Amino acid sequence: MxxxxxxxxxxxxxxxxxxxxxxEFCQEVSPEDVVRTxxxxxxxxxxxxxxxxxSELGVLGLAVPESLGGDGVGLVASxxxxxxxxxxxxxxxVVGTLALALPALxxxxxxxxxxxxMADAVVGERVLTLxxxxxxxxxxxxxxxxxxxxxxxxxxxxxxHGVADHVPDGAIADTLLVVARTSDGAALFLVDAAxxxxxxxxxxxxxxxxxxARLELDDVPARLLADELATPGICEHAAQVGAVLLAAAQxxxxxxxxxxxxxxxxxRLQFGQAIGAFQAVKHKCADMLMAVEQARSLAxxxxxxxxxxxxxxxxxxxxxxxVVSETYFRVSATAMQLHGGSGFTWELPIHLHLKRAVSDGxxxxxxxxxxxxxxxxxxxx
Amino acid sequence: MTTDSSTLDATAVxxxxxxxxxxxxxxxxxxxxxxxAWYDAGLxxxxxxxxxxxxxxxxxxQPVANRVMRDAGGPEPRTVNTIGYGIxxxxxxxxxxxxxxxxxxxxxxTGEELWCQLFSEPGAGSDLAGLATRAVRDGEGWRVNxxxxxTSLAHKSAWAVLLARTDPDVPxxxxxxxxxxxxxxxxxxxxxxxxxxxxxxxxxxxxxEVYVPDTQRLGDVGAGWFVANSTLGDERxxxxxxxxxxxxxxxxxxxxxxTARPERHTPVLRDRLARLWLRAESQRLTADRxxxxxxxxxxxxxxxxIKLVGSxxxxxxxxxxxxxxxPEAALVDTYSPDAPDDVSGPTALQRKFLRSRATTLExxxxxxxxxxxxxxxxxxxxEIRNDxxxxxxxxxx
Numbered sequence: 001m002x003x004x005x006x007x008x009x010x011x012x013x014x015x016x017x018x019x020x021x022x023x024e025f026c027q028e029v030s031p032e033d034v035v036r037t038x039x040x041x042x043x044x045x046x047x048x049x050x051x052x053x054x055s056e057l058g059v060l061g062l063a064v065p066e067s068l069g070g071d072g073v074g075l076v077a078s079x080x081x082x083x084x085x086x087x088x089x090x091x092x093x094v095v096g097t098l099a100l101a102l103p104a105l106x107x108x109x110x111x112x113x114x115x116x117x118m119a120d121a122v123v124g125e126r127v128l129t130l131x132x133x134x135x136x137x138x139x140x141x142x143x144x145x146x147x148x149x150x151x152x153x154x155x156x157x158x159x160x161h162g163v164a165d166h167v168p169d170g171a172i173a174d175t176l177l178v179v180a181r182t183s184d185g186a187a188l189f190l191v192d193a194a195x196x197x198x199x200x201x202x203x204x205x206x207x208x209x210x211x212x213a214r215l216e217l218d219d220v221p222a223r224l225l226a227d228e229l230a231t232p233g234i235c236e237h238a239a240q241v242g243a244v245l246l247a248a249a250q251x252x253x254x255x256x257x258x259x260x261x262x263x264x265x266x267x268r269l270q271f272g273q274a275i276g277a278f279q280a281v282k283h284k285c286a287d288m289l290m291a292v293e294q295a296r297s298l299a300x301x302x303x304x305x306x307x308x309x310x311x312x313x314x315x316x317x318x319x320x321x322x323v324v325s326e327t328y329f330r331v332s333a334t335a336m337q338l339h340g341g342s343g344f345t346w347e348l349p350i351h352l353h354l355k356r357a358v359s360d361g362x363x364x365x366x367x368x369x370x371x372x373x374x375x376x377x378x379x380x381x
Numbered sequence: 382m383t384t385d386s387s388t389l390d391a392t393a394v395x396x397x398x399x400x401x402x403x404x405x406x407x408x409x410x411x412x413x414x415x416x417x418a419w420y421d422a423g424l425x426x427x428x429x430x431x432x433x434x435x436x437x438x439x440x441x442x443q444p445v446a447n448r449v450m451r452d453a454g455g456p457e458p459r460t461v462n463t464i465g466y467g468i469x470x471x472x473x474x475x476x477x478x479x480x481x482x483x484x485x486x487x488x489x490x491t492g493e494e495l496w497c498q499l500f501s502e503p504g505a506g507s508d509l510a511g512l513a514t515r516a517v518r519d520g521e522g523w524r525v526n527x528x529x530x531x532t533s534l535a536h537k538s539a540w541a542v543l544l545a546r547t548d549p550d551v552p553x554x555x556x557x558x559x560x561x562x563x564x565x566x567x568x569x570x571x572x573x574x575x576x577x578x579x580x581x582x583x584x585x586x587x588x589x590e591v592y593v594p595d596t597q598r599l600g601d602v603g604a605g606w607f608v609a610n611s612t613l614g615d616e617r618x619x620x621x622x623x624x625x626x627x628x629x630x631x632x633x634x635x636x637x638x639x640t641a642r643p644e645r646h647t648p649v650l651r652d653r654l655a656r657l658w659l660r661a662e663s664q665r666l667t668a669d670r671x672x673x674x675x676x677x678x679x680x681x682x683x684x685x686x687i688k689l690v691g692s693x694x695x696x697x698x699x700x701x702x703x704x705x706x707x708p709e710a711a712l713v714d715t716y717s718p719d720a721p722d723d724v725s726g727p728t729a730l731q732r733k734f735l736r737s738r739a740t741t742l743e744x745x746x747x748x749x750x751x752x753x754x755x756x757x758x759x760x761x762x763x764e765i766r767n768d769x770x771x772x773x774x775x776x777x778x
Contacts, residue, residue, distance in 0.1 A: 008666075009673040262759045276761035279752065285761060286754035290686045294663035301666045322659050375655035378628075379639065 008304040026088035038091040039208035045092045054124025061122025068115045079248035079303040086249030087256040091209045096129030096169030103241035131164045132179040137365025139235035148180035159219040170213030171202040185228030207359035240317035244302035247320035250328035251299045254292045257335040295327040321370035325361035332357045389438040391445045398449035407455035413491045420490035465489040465496040471612040476599040494539035499529040510553045516545035522594040535571045535584035549774040557605030561597045578735045579716025631698045632661035689750040692740035699734035
């Protein structure tokens, strides 16, 4: 590393090529009409498309360590993939599998099981999700709503009981990683989606491209994955990586909205000129650009920080979360405003991003939750 | 990686810089000696030609040299001669023959000859190209008449760069010519201009029958606008040369005050400060990203937004400070025109608040900056302008 060149933000040719590749793939395989068709289906995703992302493109396991069967390229590469998927509004288990379950398994002490589960997941053959109390953006043991009971001899078997709401991709997951309360704290369990006693009820979501389910667990057999000592750290790691990956996806969506709006402002004629010539419109576009560029800096700072340890991971993740969610929502809302009445129609894709901005802005805690975390880390310390 | 810069890489530049600061330790030798050696070693502007303060090295290596200087306790070079380093040097190196350029650049680099900029006028601020100061042919030179304003350092400067109208019969951008002028020339009168801080860090400059030899014209007659614009980009990108530390810059004042006044903490103020810190951090990381893009030869849109975001942030920070100060915010200990440049003293924050009101005006108002971002970065169409294509003399003013 030479002086004068920052450790962060050095997007090399491989990363640029990765971006081009994923972008082209999304344009070809998941253009807007495919997104619309897919989001109106009952399950809300297309397993074939997901498998192509996993096996043909091979971009689902970029952040998974090589020792666990992944590509070990790193979180920055993964963030680039998420950004492009976000820009194209690709349907599929992005939150459940990519943002939460894979990061959790990447730090599972039981490497063998983690490797087995991820081997299928990174080629798109297995959908995973993490069922954990992360609604505020950090692991909150007090919010656990599932409890675990050890049955029979020590370590032989466990059953889970309780209800978990708003589980991302909960109805399409093949395998669930469930955090449950034990007599000694919180532990992580493996649950097969087909297990007896498990009911997954799909919820009707505002954002049809990001699905959720309500899980009812009635003495569901489960296998212990991580004990009470390891589980909080695993969940915290998943929340941090998830925050950064989600931020990257939000940046992609925000950039798509900015691009579309600028194009509209260049071509839409009123009063005999392109509306982008009016400062009332032009200045809003400039503000959108500034917001998107700053959001991008925070998202990728987060990715580099978590990948290379250049910053406190808790702070880097909270930073990204605190700003980027707000940016995506505001940029989408401004896009709608600047498109005029047409922006409010079902036909234009702006509502798809506005709704995505809402759903991604709630998953893993609100901006306010993240601002509070930042305040604690920076001002109260 | 590119190979054209292989002979002079970061290591070589850093090594050169270290030789200079070791032979002329900052703080122990006069500043002029240090900066003279800095210039002679080609470190003032590494991308300039050898013999004119440069090394023919990639511009991106300048921060490497500056960091060595900083680490040795030396100044940020541009603070030695702000306008000289910021816009003048680049213009001189492009438009002045090498020998004369060297004669001008060395004292510029050392701070022995300060430079000021005679561009803005009372009637030409945001619309700079509409300026009215006239330069009329007079033998081997020009006679200049007019009034300039917002000229910082005019009273201390040896030299000025000047934009004047040489042809009122063509559209405004085409009738300007660029000159350099010695500030001691008869007919130049400098009057301090007092600001809301009470200080007079700017001046009005009156030009009455000022004679400028034609040898001090830079670029062709009528090409002044393009000569001036060729260095505006230098000014903007130079903003991205430094990596700031987290919680440094204007936000540091707010954080320091927060720590000093626990009795005034409220949840609402804490929320505001947290959000200000987030803005500062967004700005800092974006500046860092812009710097890395520039180093890698792909300057992106990040650099265009840094000035605008930073200036609005500065205002918000000092507004916050006043609110945190409470009743004390009503006090200002001095409105003396001679109050020192580095704002200190018991009411430093109040005075910084006042000074911060200029950040969204100077160097392009926020409104103009948004136009620049909209039109040059996003490629949105220009708004309809009433002066487009008209001879300058027919434009209402």
